[in-house]
Amino acid sequence: MSTQEASATDSSLKRPREEEDNGAAMETEKSTAAGTDNGGGVTKEEPACISSIIPGWFSETSPMWPGEAHSLKVEKILFQGKSDYQDVIVFQSATYGKVLVLDGVIQLTERDECAYQEMITHLPLCSISNPKKVLVIGGGDGGVLREVARHSSVEQIDMCEIDKMVVDVSKQYFPNVAIGFEDPRVNLVIGDGVAFLKNAAEGTYDAVIVDSSDPIGPAKELFEKPFFESVNRALRPGGVVCTQAESLWLHMDIIEDIVSNCREIFKGSVNYAWTSVPTYPSGVIGFMLCSKEGPEVDFKKPVSPIDADESSIKSNGPLRFYNFEIHSAAFCLPAFAKKVIDSKS
Amino acid sequence: MSTQEASATDSSLKRPREEEDNGAAMETEKSTAAGTDNGGGVTKEEPACISSIIPGWFSETSPMWPGEAHSLKVEKILFQGKSDYQDVIVFQSATYGKVLVLDGVIQLTERDECAYQEMITHLPLCSISNPKKVLVIGGGDGGVLREVARHSSVEQIDMCEIDKMVVDVSKQYFPNVAIGFEDPRVNLVIGDGVAFLKNAAEGTYDAVIVDSSDPIGPAKELFEKPFFESVNRALRPGGVVCTQAESLWLHMDIIEDIVSNCREIFKGSVNYAWTSVPTYPSGVIGFMLCSKEGPEVDFKKPVSPIDADESSIKSNGPLRFYNFEIHSAAFCLPAFAKKVIDSKS
Numbered sequence: 001m002s003t004q005e006a007s008a009t010d011s012s013l014k015r016p017r018e019e020e021d022n023g024a025a026m027e028t029e030k031s032t033a034a035g036t037d038n039g040g041g042v043t044k045e046e047p048a049c050i051s052s053i054i055p056g057w058f059s060e061t062s063p064m065w066p067g068e069a070h071s072l073k074v075e076k077i078l079f080q081g082k083s084d085y086q087d088v089i090v091f092q093s094a095t096y097g098k099v100l101v102l103d104g105v106i107q108l109t110e111r112d113e114c115a116y117q118e119m120i121t122h123l124p125l126c127s128i129s130n131p132k133k134v135l136v137i138g139g140g141d142g143g144v145l146r147e148v149a150r151h152s153s154v155e156q157i158d159m160c161e162i163d164k165m166v167v168d169v170s171k172q173y174f175p176n177v178a179i180g181f182e183d184p185r186v187n188l189v190i191g192d193g194v195a196f197l198k199n200a201a202e203g204t205y206d207a208v209i210v211d212s213s214d215p216i217g218p219a220k221e222l223f224e225k226p227f228f229e230s231v232n233r234a235l236r237p238g239g240v241v242c243t244q245a246e247s248l249w250l251h252m253d254i255i256e257d258i259v260s261n262c263r264e265i266f267k268g269s270v271n272y273a274w275t276s277v278p279t280y281p282s283g284v285i286g287f288m289l290c291s292k293e294g295p296e297v298d299f300k301k302p303v304s305p306i307d308a309d310e311s312s313i314k315s316n317g318p319l320r321f322y323n324f325e326i327h328s329a330a331f332c333l334p335a336f337a338k339k340v341i342d343s344k345s
Numbered sequence: 346m347s348t349q350e351a352s353a354t355d356s357s358l359k360r361p362r363e364e365e366d367n368g369a370a371m372e373t374e375k376s377t378a379a380g381t382d383n384g385g386g387v388t389k390e391e392p393a394c395i396s397s398i399i400p401g402w403f404s405e406t407s408p409m410w411p412g413e414a415h416s417l418k419v420e421k422i423l424f425q426g427k428s429d430y431q432d433v434i435v436f437q438s439a440t441y442g443k444v445l446v447l448d449g450v451i452q453l454t455e456r457d458e459c460a461y462q463e464m465i466t467h468l469p470l471c472s473i474s475n476p477k478k479v480l481v482i483g484g485g486d487g488g489v490l491r492e493v494a495r496h497s498s499v500e501q502i503d504m505c506e507i508d509k510m511v512v513d514v515s516k517q518y519f520p521n522v523a524i525g526f527e528d529p530r531v532n533l534v535i536g537d538g539v540a541f542l543k544n545a546a547e548g549t550y551d552a553v554i555v556d557s558s559d560p561i562g563p564a565k566e567l568f569e570k571p572f573f574e575s576v577n578r579a580l581r582p583g584g585v586v587c588t589q590a591e592s593l594w595l596h597m598d599i600i601e602d603i604v605s606n607c608r609e610i611f612k613g614s615v616n617y618a619w620t621s622v623p624t625y626p627s628g629v630i631g632f633m634l635c636s637k638e639g640p641e642v643d644f645k646k647p648v649s650p651i652d653a654d655e656s657s658i659k660s661n662g663p664l665r666f667y668n669f670e671i672h673s674a675a676f677c678l679p680a681f682a683k684k685v686i687d688s689k690s
Contacts, residue, residue: 057414066418067440069402073412095412112594115679249457249623276621276629276679278594283628284621321679329674334460334621334666 058091058099060106064214065250065281070106072096072279078173083165090173096279098173100141102166102213109279113143113177114320116285119275121147122322123289123330124207124242125154126302131206132156135234137193137222139211140166145180146316148209152307158205160189160196179316194221197230205234210243223258228265228290237294238268242287248274248337249282255337258288259344266290271299272341273330275321287330302327403436403444405451409559410595410626415451417441417624423518428510435518441624443518445486447511447558454624458488458522459665461630464620466492467667468634468675469552469587470499471647476551477501480579482538482567484556485511490525491661493554497652503550505534505541524661539566542575550579555588568603573610573635582639583613587632593619593682594627600682603633604689611635616644617686618675620666632675647672 059071073094080089089101097110108116121144125131130153136144140161148157161167167188170178181188189196193210208231212222221227222243231241246254255272262270268291277285291297302324333341404416418439425434434446442455453461466489470476475498481489485506493502506512512533515523526533534541538555553576557567566572568588576586591599600617607615613636622630636642647669678686 059416065440067438068418069416071404071414071416093412095410114681249621274621276594276619276627278627278629282621282623284623318680320681323680323683325677325683326679329677332670332674334671335663335668336459336665338668338670 058093058101060101060104060281062105062281068281070279070281072099072106072109079169081165081169083163085163088163088165088169090169099279100166100170100174105214106279108141108143108174108177110174110176112278115275115277116280117143117147117177118319118322119273119326119330120144120209120211120242120244120287122150122302122306123273123287123299123327124209124240125151126304126306126324126327127289127297127299128206128238128240129303131304133205133207134158135160135197135200135205135208137197137208137210137212138162139209141170141174142167142178142180144209144211145183145186146177147180149180149183149185150306150316150319151304153304154185157183157186158189159186160191160193162190162192164190176317182315194227194230197227197234200230200234202233203236203239206236206239208235208239208241210241212244214246223254223261225261225265228261232265232292235292237292238297239294240268240289240291240297240299241266242289245272245286245288247280247282247284248286248334249284252337252340255286256340256344259341262288262290263344267293269297269299270345271331272333272337273299274333275326275330300328300331403438403446405446405449405626407450407626413626415624415626417444417451417454424514426510426514428508430508433508433510433514435514444624445511445515445519450558451624453486453488453519453522455519455521457623460620460622461625462488462492462522463664463667464618464671464675465489465554465556465587465589465632467495467647467651468618468632468644468672469554469585470496471649471651471669471672472634472642472644473551473583473585474648476649478550478552479503480505480542480545480550480553482542482553482555482557483507484554485509486515486519487512487523487525489554489556490528490531491522492525494525494528494530495651495661495664496649498649499530502528502531503534504531505536505538507535507537509535521662527660539572539575542572542579545575545579547578548581548584551581551584553580553584553586555586557589559591568599568606570606570610573606577610577637580637582637583642584639585613585634585636585642585644586611587634590617590631590633592625592627592629593631593679594629597682597685600631601685601689604686607633607635608689612638614642614644615690616676617678617682618644619678620671620675645673645676 057071057073059069061069075092075094078090078092086103091099093099099109100107131151132153133156134148134154136159138161140163148154245258271289272286273289274284274286276283289299402416402418404414406414420437420439423435423437431448436444438444444454445452476496477498478501479493479499481504483506485508493499590603616634617631618634619629619631621628634644
């Protein structure tokens with residue numbers, strides 16, 4: 001969930017934090033607004049979410065998870081800037097490596113990014129045979145690209161990321177993540193993912209991966225019917241989509257709506273999966289995995305192994321999290337969630 | 346992992362926080378020491394871990410997970426005391442219900458305790474047919490007892506908990522957890538679990554559940570060979586043990602040692618499982634599941650369903666987390682952990 005998908009020209013797409021008066025992110029905005037913009041959107045003043053809650057620590061609070069905060073000790077702030085879409089911070093943490101923060105919310109840490117990037121990519125791509133054309137919406141850090149690149153059947157990787165600053169910052173500070181951009185199959189478009197999908201030719205993609213921000217506020221429409229209809233249209237029959245779909249522990253109400261919408265749009269299969277990511281709220285993140293009507297897809301039984309040949313590992317490093325066992329296990333849900341999700345079918 | 350297992354008479358069993366000079370727990374100790382002890386070990390001053398890090402919030406820091414903290418907003422402190430073994434705090438949180446804290450570390454919240462209690466209990470008990478005699482070491486909040494009580498085959502539930510204050514506090518503030526104590530099959534002993542096991546008759550138990558604190562410092566010996574030998578001795582052939590076994594993300598080095606020790610002692614099967622618990626560090630907790638030589642136990646394939654009859658649900662509420670799917674999924678490990686754990690076999 002590395003990038004905000006809002007179109008800059010659509011005034012209905014506000015970040016929730018622009019409307020609410022609490023949380024560290026709000027303080028960040030005040031801080032960077034007060035800071036000196038020395039061109040390129042880079043401000044010098046220390047963001048309030050770092051200095052004001054636990055001195056010397058970054059604390060993540062949000063109206064999306066009220067009453068709790070996860071904090072990381074900061075060794076050094078490496079970058080802070082304000083793009084046209086969001087506040088961007090990179091810091092060196094004491095124990096989680098470098099950390100990317102957008103609008104006060106942790107997007108990735110070097111220590112645990114493998115879980116999110118590998119799962120959001122390989123859950124869909126390993127569920128179909130020989131994926132060739134893949135679209136990534138968001139994912140400006142490049143980590144999903146790195147993972148897509150492990151699939152030798154893939155011929156074309158389109159990415160639509162709205163915020164160029166995220167791409168640039170990732171290339172500078174997270175070379176092991178941004179390595180994904182170096183793959184010659186990648187075609188990067190800086191722009192609005194919603195518009196990109198509307199204009200995509202029908203039946204183009206074998207897989208669409210939506211590496212988005214949270215579905216409240218600006219990215220809300222990425223979890224609603226019109227967007228899912230665009231995705232469905234852009235997929236080939238039996239093509240698959242995987243979208244970031246929040247936490248079972250925190251947002252069962254949102255997940256319920258997403259599942260309902262997906263069941264209406266995607267006439268193949270519709271599944272919810274989840275995985276552990278320590279630095280995301282509640283320690284888990286979920287994914288909606290759906291297929292378009294056509295050749296049947298059983299997401300719980302992966303069919304395409306990932307190349308582990310020497311050249312792939314040399315470029316992208318070994319897989320750290322994903323394997324076929326954990327793929328299937330990701331679809332096993334706790335009783336409280338299974339009850340709700342099954343009731344929607 | 347609700348209770349500290351240290352013997353009060355063994356001076357080698359110190360809490361790590363008695364030896365280290367950092368972390369919120371240390372501040373708690375100072376605070377409660379400075380507070381007024383008005384009998385029964387109850388102090389009145391607000392513990393420092395609540396007031397000093399984020400004002401009005403409880404922050405959990407520990408040398409066991411340096412550089413990060415999880416914080417919960419406090420509505421009201423309901424209890425604070427100092428037993429012979431540890432500092433005990435109960436507070437009403439803004440969004441996680443009531444919370445039990447021992448020596449500065451969250452033991453349970455009403456919102457997510459189901460995951461830990463159900464998994465540590467049903468992973469072992471559902472893996473064998475008709476468990477009859479069960480021993481619980483620690484677990485003074487009663488949550489594991491509540492879950493054991495769902496198994497109608499069980500005839501005898503022995504519990505050895507070192508700290509009576511934990512039992513009393515749980516009965517007062519967590520009635521839906523402490524309800525486990527009301528089962529007539531329960532035989533509660535307040536005492537040292539290590540000594541209890543040494544004195545237990547050989548071959549007594551079908552299952553032993555070790556609901557312990559962290560295996561660094563005082564509870565260290567609960568994860569070492571002599572303790573596992575006592576457990577193995579107390580089990581009947583083919584009997585099973587489940588012990589709290591930390592986080593894959595944080596303590597792979599500890600887990601590696603535990604697995605090695607268990608493989609030396611338990612000649613049946615030796616497995617690692619894990620589950621999501623949002624308020625535990627890194628959002629996950631693991632379990633070692635081992636069986637004594639004898640009838641074969643395949644932990645990954647549960648055999649004993651849990652009673653879901655009306656009287657059981659009326660007493661203990663419905664299962665909120667556990668089901669057979671999530672049981673099997675718990676044994677699927679991420680690549681980085683599988684590599685290390687498999688190398689020990």
